[in-house]
Amino acid sequence: MHRSRIGVVLIDHPAERFDAAADFWAAAQGTPRQEKRATAEHPYEELRPFEGGVQLALQRTGSGTAPRVHLDIETDDVDAEIARVVGLGAQVVERHESYAILQDPGGHVFCVVPVQTGEDFDRHATTWP
Template identity: 40%
Template sequence: MHRSRLSNLVIDCRVDDLASAAEFWSRALGKKIVTVDQDGDGKYAELDTAADEPLILLQKVEHESRVHLDIETDDVDAEAARLEALGARRIEFRHRWWVMEAPTGHRFCVVRRQRAKFGPHVNEWPA
């Protein structure tokens, strides 16, 4: 058995200045900025969300700007396999996560657990 749930809404930004993008989205969504440099590499900013909401991240990217979602799990490979069985396909393994593509053409990521606890909205899947 493994568990997963919707974890992150990621606003992919093809910009030079991620801090300016974070400022816009902070004001647009009414969410305070937690950090404009989450990992110390200038690629991720985070907006403040409640414990039962998905995290909202801004990611500095080279591709066109878009929004994607992340599914967090305690078993990245098992979750990727489960989603493949539903019709998704693996695109690329990056660092610690899978970039996937839904049958609809939407890209999304399967990532390791992002918060200490899954909380009440977790799904449990048989092995």
């Protein structure tokens, strides 16, 4: 048995357009950008979370990468969650030590990652057999 949920919605932008996009999305939410800005070494910048603790974040991607939105499914058992979503029709694109990049049957990228949202995960995760 394991648990999972969609924990993070990421808005991905290549480095050359990241700052303008981050300024836009922070203003669109009505909040200032965080002091901790995304860098090549730490490519994530958080925005205000959605209700239910789902995090909204920006990801600084490599030069030339197309802008996109992708989801992170967080789980307390990465291998079990990968197996579950592959059984539903997903395909593994890249497997890393602690997470995986996958595609849904329509070709959209998403990730399966360890728990990132702490107590929000415990309150909102679905338990799978």
